[in-house]
Amino acid sequence: xxxxxxxxxxxEPFRLFSPSHLIALGVVLLVNLLLVYQRGNLSLRAxxxxxxxxxxxxxxxxxxxxxxxxATGQWTVQTMLPLHLCSVFVFLSAIMLVTRSYTIYEFAYFxxxxxxxxALLTPDAGIYGFPHFRFFQAIISHGSIVTAAIxxxxxxxHRPYWRSLLRVAVGTNVYMLFVGMVNVLLGSNYLFxxxxxxxxxxxxxxxxxxxxxxxxxxxxxxxxxxxxxxxxLRDRKTSRVSTGAEALG
Numbered sequence: 432x433x434x435x436x437x438x439x440x441x442x443e444p445f446r447l448f449s450p451s452h453l454i455a456l457g458v459v460l461l462v463n464l465l466l467v468y469q470r471g472n473l474s475l476r477a478x479x480x481x482x483x484x485x486x487x488x489x490x491x492x493x494x495x496x497x498x499x500x501x502a503t504g505q506w507t508v509q510t511m512l513p514l515h516l517c518s519v520f521v522f523l524s525a526i527m528l529v530t531r532s533y534t535i536y537e538f539a540y541f542x543x544x545x546x547x548x549x550a551l552l553t554p555d556a557g558i559y560g561f562p563h564f565r566f567f568q569a570i571i572s573h574g575s576i577v578t579a580a581i582x583x584x585x586x587x588x589h590r591p592y593w594r595s596l597l598r599v600a601v602g603t604n605v606y607m608l609f610v611g612m613v614n615v616l617l618g619s620n621y622l623f624x625x626x627x628x629x630x631x632x633x634x635x636x637x638x639x640x641x642x643x644x645x646x647x648x649x650x651x652x653x654x655x656x657x658x659x660x661x662x663x664l665r666d667r668k669t670s671r672v673s674t675g676a677e678a679l680g
Contacts, residue, residue, distance in 0.1 A: 436564050438503035443560040447553060451561035456551060459574035463581050470585040478586060485579055486525040492571045493521045499564060514610050514621035516546040517573055524579035531587055537595040538602060539580045545654040547576040549633060590662055596655055603651070 434442060446452065473481070493513075500506040513519055520543040527535040550573040559565035583589045607622060614625045624644055627634045633650070637643035 435562065436499060436502075438505070440559050440563050440565075442563060444558045445554065445556040445560040445566060449560070451566070452554075455561075455566075455570045455574075459551060459570065459577065462574070463578055466578065466582060467585050473586060481582065481586070482528040482531075485575060485582065486528040488571065489521050489525045489528075489575050489579070492568060492575070493518070495564075496568050496572070499568075509617050509619040512613075512619075512621065514613060514619075516542055516622065517550055517576060520547070520576050521572060524576050527583065528579055531583070531589075533589055536580070536583050536589045537591055538599055539576070540584065540589075540591050541596070541599045541655045541658055542603065542651075543576045543580045544658060545651060547573040551577070553633065555628060591659060592662075593659075596659060599655065600652070604648075 434440065497506065497511060500511055505511075513522060520539060523535050524539055524543060526532060527539055551570065554566075554569040554573070556565055556569050607624060610621045611624055613619065614621055620626055620628075623634065624641075626640055627643065634643050634647070637646040637650075
C-alpha cells in the first residue's frame, strides 16, 4: 500500500498510450457515452445525485492531490496554487454542477473540455504509472472535468453560443495576463507561459518561447470552433427548416 502513495516510486513508470493509459482513456470515454445514452432516462433525484456526486469527486480528488504533495514534501506556492487551467476548472466545475451556473458553463465547455482532453492524452504524471495514486488522480481529475461539461450539455440542456466564444476568448487572455504577473512575482510557471513543461506535451512541437504561446492560442481557437461545430450545424439546420416552413406558409 505504501508503494501506491510513494514519492520515490519504483514501479512501472507512466508511458503515453501504454495499455493502462489506453484502458483509463477507454473508461472515461465509456462513462461519457453512457451519460449521453441515458440522458433522457434520469429522474430529478438521479440528476441531483450525479451533480453533487461528481462535484464531490472533483473536490475530494483535488484535496487528496494537495495532501499527497504536502505529505511528500512537494507542495510549494510555485507549483501547487490552483492557477493552471485544469486546477481552476476542478473548482469551477464543482460550483457549476451545484449551482448549474451558465456563466461558468460557457468557459467549462470550451476551456474545460479542450484543456482536460489534452491533459488526458498527455498527462503530467511523471514517473507515476499504474497503479500509483498519481496515475488515478490525474485521470479522475481531468476525466471528471470533461464529464461535468458534457453532463451540463446533454442532461441540463446548456449550450454555448457565438457570443460565448467571444467571452471565453477575452476572459482567457485577461486571466493569462494575471497569471503571467503571478509567475513573475513567484518565479512559477503556471499555465506553462514562462517556459514549456518538463514532461512531453503538445508544446514540444510549437516552437520556442514565446511563440508557442501564440500557437497555443490559435490551437485553442481551432478546438473551440470544433467544439462549437455541432451547435452551429444544428442552428443552421433549424434555420433552414424555419425558412422552409415560412415559405410554405
